[in-house]
Amino acid sequence: MPQSRSRRGSPDSFGFEGSGDEARAWLDTVYGTELRVSSGLGVVKHDRIDHGDVVFDHVRIDASYSFDSDPMPMLVVVDVLSGMYEFAHDGVTDRITDGGSALVAGWDMPFSGSADHPVQRTTSLSWDVMLAAVEDADPQHPRRHIIFTSYVPRSPAAGARWRATVDQVGAMLPGDATPAQEHAAARLLGHTLLHTFANNVVVRPSLPGEHADDVDDSPSTVQRASRIIEDHASEDLTLGELARECNVTPRALQYAFRTHLGCTPQDYLRRVRLDLARQALRDGSAETVTDAAIRNGFFNPGRFAAYYRDQYDENPGDTLSRTTTP
Structure with a gap:
């Protein structure tokens, strides 16, 4: 049965553990749709933190199944934290395994697919948030006619940037977040989503110097800095250089990150680099741990291994061995 909800100011936090028809009904209810799961569900464990316009879920499903939603x-x-998903939209199927991300629902998009014992984090954004993000990106765009042309990140760095932003926003929003804090978090996530998945609103990533409003310690400064980090994650990017590209002082840049992501720009850059290194270890594009580390800006193997263990709770060599083991 669903655990009782508890409310401490904002947000709503609640969870569920169950199986079979009970689990199926629970997932339909919390996601507001009919998933039409074709086979029996094993044990489903679900935890949610609901900030209104932004909702964070952690879900584990101990089963292999297909769905048509x-x-x-x-x-x-x-x-996807572990396991596998296949999502089909508009005749295109994307296969997502641990460490990957996919845009799976919204903007009147039905979808189908299959899953194999997935453990996942989902981030849900309301229509109001996304329409505001569209207006921020292009005030002249007919806001209700956004078209996504891909449902996976447009590059490995874009995916790493998305996951790093969700990590930090989720971690820094307090249980008693004010409406203003929730609005700022939602605005940042909406903007990041539009720059992660290819669409007809953001035709290309914004370049340094293009927007006059990116010159303070507001979320727009974090948005600009994160896009620069995405484009130059593997390069020797100092705080001073990043601040200059954003047309702010290093102090203002640090304050913006602390305010809106709860970390320093250096912490965020390291998180993006670690994600890219993990992708390289998982997909076989890096033959050794040292190769993955160096190509992503880590030149001290011991320090890289320590950062990696702290972030993923395993050694980088363990990730590589799963890729290379027949």
């Missing part, structure tokens, strides 16, 4: 009432991104 109606559109969901919010735009939903799945980050």
Whole structure:
């Protein structure tokens, strides 16, 4: 049965553990649609933190199954922590394994697919948040006619940037977050989503110097800095250089990151680099741990291994061995 909800100011936090028809009904209810799961579900464990316009879920499903879903009432991104998903939209199927991300629902998009014992984090954003993000990106755009041309990140760095932003926003929002804090977090996530998945609103990433509003310690400064980090993650990017590209002082840049992501720009850059290194170890593009570390800006093997263990709770060599083991 669902655990009782507890409310401490904002947000709502609640969870569920169950199986079979009970689990199926629970997932339909919390995601606001009919998933039409074709086979029996094993044990489902679900925890949610609901900030209104932004909802964070952690879900574990101990089963292999397929699904055919109606559109969901919010735009939903799945980050796969382990297991596998296949999502089909518009005749295109994307296969997502641990460490990957996919845009799976929203904007009147039905979807289907299959899963194999997935453990996932989902981030859901309301229509109001996404329409505001569209207006920020292009005030002249007919806001209700956004078209996504890909449902996976447009590059490995874009995916790393998305996951790093969700990590930090989720960690820094307090249990008693004010409406203003929740609005700022939602605005940042909406903007990041538009720059992660290819669409007809953001035709290309914004370049340094293009927006006059990116010159303070507001979320727009974090947005600009994160886009620069995405484009130059593997390069020797200092705080001073990043601040200059954003047209702010290093102090203002640090304050913006502390305010809106709860970390320093250096912490965020390291998180993006670690994600890219993990992708390289998982997909076989790096033959050794040292190769993955160096190509992503880590030149001290011991320090890289320590950062990696702290972030992923395993040694980088363990990740590589799963890729290379027949």
